Amino acid sequence: MAWSPATVPILQEEDSPVPLTPDQGSWIVSINSLTGLAAILTTAYAADVFGRKMLMLVGAVPALIWWLMVAFASSYEVLITARAIGSLTGGFIGGATTMFVCEIADIEIRGTLMAFHGIFMYGGSLLMYCIVPYLPISTVAFSCMSIPVIFLVTFVWMPKSPYFYLLQNRESEAVKSLVRYKGELTPEELQFELETMYKAIRQKQETKGKWKDTFLLSNSVASAPIGSLLTGEVFHVSVKAICLTLYSTVTALYGFVLKKLFQVVSDGLGAYYSFWAFSFMCFVCAVYMYKLLPETRGKTFAQINDDMEYITGGHVDDDNKDSVKTASG
Structure with a gap:
């Protein structure tokens, strides 16, 4: 995610190894959000058929191809093709990782594990910003290539989630x-x-999940870094896979539009318009989540499902009715 915003300014300099125009640079930055939809839209089906683990392993392969192409890239066409291929990694791994971690974790540490997922993700972005200005592009690419390699040779030995086996x-x-x-x-x-x-x-x-649940709860829940955890916890089990796909799709489309148009809006109206818009989105998201979402700490998936049924006016198991009312206020 952070390679392109850190690298594109370097590629637009006069001594660039792969000269880019501003328009080409904006496409390099944003294209992954659009092309990643190809993988995102298959996740809901593939996760239940092949398993979350297999989807994550498959998702590491495009990352290897992406970094290898970047290391030897000599033209804009190669870079944008590599970027499109690499975007499949995020599409496959994003939703699958959320489901996998939530399913294998004890409820007492589920939130902590997902928090580590966010820490490592943003830590990787920080690493990019720290090393890109000081190392050749090929060196950065070969260094980053080691991460999916390590993942493949270690994670392949881990068992699939017990939930998937059942x-x-x-x-x-x-x-x-x-x-x-x-x-x-x-x-x-x-x-x-x-x-x-x-x-x-x-x-x-x-139980048939309600489309009302899908659209109400999908609304961009995409509040990082807690959003990844919430998408794995709060969606009803009958619509969880499609909700995760919808969540990832909306996030990808938002990402593409924002990254592609940020420079256009900033140049035409001023950067402050973009940042005021971001601030407004965050405020609306905070109010929406405060009003709608239940507390999930220390609860099983079945209890969380009952909480959501209660909030949206659905049926709640008699065994959990009292606890749901207490948790939901």
Whole structure:
């Protein structure tokens, strides 16, 4: 994400190894948000069919191709093609990572794990801004290439999420996955974990999610860095995959429009117009989330689903009705 805004100004200088015009630079910065939709729109289907882990592993391959092409790029056409290919990584990994981490984490540390996800993401952006001005483009590319390589050779050994195994009616493998991620469990603890996941799966199979939920909750929830966690937690299980896809799609379209037009608006009207608009969006988002979203800390997916049913006027399981009313105020 941070490579292009850090590198494009260098490529627009007189001694640039790949000379770019301002218009070409704006396309390099923004094209990934648009082309990444090709991967985003397949995530909802692929995540349940092939698994979150497989989607994340596949998503690392375009990143390898992208950095390799950048390292040897000699023209604008090669760079923008590389940028388009690399965008598939974010499309595949974004939603899959959110689902995967939320499904394997204990509820007590789920938020913390997703916070680390955001820390590493922004840490990577900070790294780009620190090294790009001082190193050749090829050196940066080869350095960054090591990250997807390390990911591939280490993550391939991790088991798929137990939730995915239960979706595939593979309970014995789900048990092995649970033990791998959570350590040895007592029979009571194991039974509780399985029953919790089975309840969420039954809700997915028996309950039709409301499109009202999809559009209400999708509204850009995309408040970073907590947005990644919320998208994995608050969406009803019956529409979670499509909601994550919609969330990623809206985010990508916003990203493309904002990055492509930022320079145009700033040059034509003044940069302060852009930043006032960003501030207004943040304010509206904060009010919207405060009014609509429930607290998710320390709750299972089934309890969160019941909370959302209560807020949107749907059916709530009798077992959870009292706790839902308390949590929702």
